[in-house]
Amino acid sequence: MNWYYVSAGKQAGPVDDAQLEALARVGQIQMDTLVWREGMAEWQAYSTVAPPGVTAPPPGMMPPNPAAPALAVNEVVCAECNRIFPRDETIPFGAVRVCAGCKPVFMQKLAEGAKIGGQLQYATVLTRFGAVFLDNLILQAVIIGLRAVLGLGVMDTTSAGDLTPGKLILELAVLGFSFAIPATYEILMIGKYGATLGKMACKVRVVTAEGNKVGYGLATGRFFAKILSFLTCFVGYIMAFFDEERRALHDRICNTRVITIA
Ligand SMILES: [Zn+2]
Numbered sequence: 001m002n003w004y005y006v007s008a009g010k011q012a013g014p015v016d017d018a019q020l021e022a023l024a025r026v027g028q029i030q031m032d033t034l035v036w037r038e039g040m041a042e043w044q045a046y047s048t049v050a051p052p053g054v055t056a057p058p059p060g061m062m063p064p065n066p067a068a069p070a071l072a073v074n075e076v077v078c079a080e081c082n083r084i085f086p087r088d089e090t091i092p093f094g095a096v097r098v099c100a101g102c103k104p105v106f107m108q109k110l111a112e113g114a115k116i117g118g119q120l121q122y123a124t125v126l127t128r129f130g131a132v133f134l135d136n137l138i139l140q141a142v143i144i145g146l147r148a149v150l151g152l153g154v155m156d157t158t159s160a161g162d163l164t165p166g167k168l169i170l171e172l173a174v175l176g177f178s179f180a181i182p183a184t185y186e187i188l189m190i191g192k193y194g195a196t197l198g199k200m201a202c203k204v205r206v207v208t209a210e211g212n213k214v215g216y217g218l219a220t221g222r223f224f225a226k227i228l229s230f231l232t233c234f235v236g237y238i239m240a241f242f243d244e245e246r247r248a249l250h251d252r253i254c255n256t257r258v259i260t261i262a
Pocket of ligand 1: 083
């Protein structure tokens with residue numbers, strides 16, 4: 001959408017929706033600034049077209065700067081530092097652009113799962129399956145290793161007749177560990193890093209609906225909610241295919257999202 005606006009008594013633009021919003025955020029466009037786009041009968045105050053949530057900067061905090069140059073056709077506002085740059089000196093990230101100086105900071109925010117342009121980049125279901133598959137490989141290897149260390153067979157092939165009391169206790173211990181190890185692994189990794197090793201390898205991360213870190217409490221809840229997704233014959237997982245935000249059942253229960261990190 002091409003917008004035009006009045007700056008220092010002169011027509012400026014065109015700018016797109018994101019640029020218009022960015023200009024409003026930095027105070028270059030005020031709530032009473034006249035704006036126009038094709039299809040509008042006449043110029044209107046920006047307040048009549050501003051998307052919800054866009055408000056003028058509080059008075060005094062960001063005084064309008066009449067000396068500031070209007071945004072030219074090939075200029076954009078950096079989404080990080082809000083300064084104006086020639087378009088080809090900026091790097092696009094989804095709906096926004098960032099200057100070269102802000103790129104490292106912005107990349108860091110991306111890596112931390114911050115919302116970019118108000119949008120989280122949800123991981124695809126197949127990528128998530130890949131991550132779960134890798135984690136299962138790791139966990140199976142650990143449990144097989146544990147069985148070997150305890151002198152049990154690699155697989156649970158002991159028939160009931162061969163079970164000595166000692167072996168029974170070991171088998172029960174391994175069964176306990178088979179639950180405790182994945183639980184500890186997942187809760188500690190998600191709580192601390194937002195990702196298990198499998199998720200790290202697939203460049204995905206678990207975050208809250210707002211894109212923030214989940215922490216240990218939510219990681220614990222999510223682990224147990226995952227058991228539900230598993231017990232429903234994976235229907236809980238399959239739900240993610242049909243969800244706009246690609247939430248599995250456990251993501252719905254815990255209000256978490258799995259996002260792709262750049
Ligand atoms: Zn910048």
